[in-house]
Amino acid sequence: MLDIVIEARKAAISESVVVKRILPFRLRRMVGPFIFMDHAGPLGSVPANPSSMDVLPHPHIGLSTVSYLFDGQVTHRDSTGAQQIIKPGEVNWMTAGSGIAHSERFEDPAALAGGLEMIQTWVALPEKDEESTPTFRNYTKSELPVFTDKGVWMRLIAGDAFGLSNGVETLSPLFYLHVVLEAGAVFRVPDGYSERAIYVVKGSVETAGHFYEPGKMLVFNKNAEPVIKARENTTLMLLGGEPLGERFIWWNFVSSRKERIEQAKEDWKQGRIQLPPADDHEFIPLPEDYSRPAGAPPRPEPLS
Template sequence: MSNDTRRVERECAEVDGCGAVLHVLRPREKDLGEFSVRRLLPTVGRKAVGPWVFFDHMGPADFPPGKGINVRPHPHINLATVTYLFEGEILHRDSLGSLQAIRPGDINLMVAGRGIVHSERERPEVTAVPHRLHGLQLWLALPEADEECEPAFLHYPSEGIPSVDVDGVPVRVMMGSAFGASSPVRTFAKTLYVEAHLQPGQRLVLPPADERALYVAQGALAVGDTRIDEHAMAILDATPGVVVEALEASRIALIGGEALGPRFIDWNFVSSRKERIEQAREKWRAGRFPTVPGDEEEFIPLPD
């Protein structure tokens, strides 16, 4: 999705944790017109978790016939976007000529590198009937050596993402390696992204990472004596053997990996160099980014 303003970070309430929990972040909802998102990263005081610099929970949004997601072409640089749906479908187009429907369980990895433009809409067959959209969109910072790489689009169907059973808890290893499984999704640095579903009373030992954050998309968890409610994100330390226990039926996402150093974020641009962002802003303003085949008529203007 495109950010609607230059300022990406949100004011989020921070609650001091205990034990392995450093902080608990709570989002503010952002109304995007047809639907809303909950932004967890970046926030004031917490710009990133490992290589992850942006975390939005979109929906669930219910659309009547004739309505739906309609994000016009917009640019990115020096990052990779990761889109994952719980429900619904998004039609991805980009300036490389990619045309791909994203469906629940799939992972879309779009590597912006030196620059890419994409749009996110829905097929007419989807918007013709009542439908729902619900999922996560995350941004990864790229290591400095890869920031200006060639842009790329990689689509990973659901059946190719490894699933494991961990003491009765179904887990998907979306990116990186955990629980004896490794994801095929391309990474540029040490990266972790795991999803799990827990029933009340079930427990899960979290895999290690240099930096970690646990998001509760549905339900409620306990980490020691700290309660993590629905739509909250717990920033964890590197303590090994951290155990979470489900207080309700819960769907969780664990993200983490190695820190890549400070990044500047301005609108849809992420870079280790502020001057690179200014170059990208001027390039978009001047209309010098490539267009999206099949979606050339519209674009999102550069915000002031």
């Protein structure tokens, strides 16, 4: 039934923000097209200097970043000229394609008074779309359908699942859900996809006689029909889809070709990836010594 259980590891993404990193994992690099997953927070308070939380402008290729907040507020800026404040329950979907730079800043301390908690995933692009023109789109809560049943609340973030769909533009078959279960509620993982997983954000669940607490990702075999029972009030993220084939990852770059990652490294060093027009006074340099953020490979490695 279970293919693997992944336990989140700690990784620093800015001066004062340490996240739980779930994907990539050395024994399981991807789940469907999802190649990266970070869980930031919950932070009950913010530093005296909120700017120490900022993630400075940095580059991406070959993927879409998907940001989803439970609490707090983040300002996104990117090299397409987009500037967007993302709030809880919304989705920021940025497709890097041939190359983009973006920043994530915490500019309103009042909006962080209740804390901060967010999930960011990366979705690899099909080969035909890896060099597409970069785009950005924010989707509001009203654009993301919600379903409720006895003891179950869920919001479809992207894709198709349980008969739900929305207007979030995706480039390959996938599903991504935010699910809240009351204690004792029973839930099933969507079928019809080759690869599926759940990540326990808070609370705990039972399946097949085993118990799983926050920070665990459960990846299920293709033909499994797992029954998930909430042991207490529980929040889950469900994700998966169809695999895209071999991928290489280095720092913030993803590609089906090693040589493309080498080109992206040189492009960033030489300033050929434009900085966000409204946030171009500083940036994260290419990690020349390969000492990049904890949890990501120090050189191109295949993701499959």
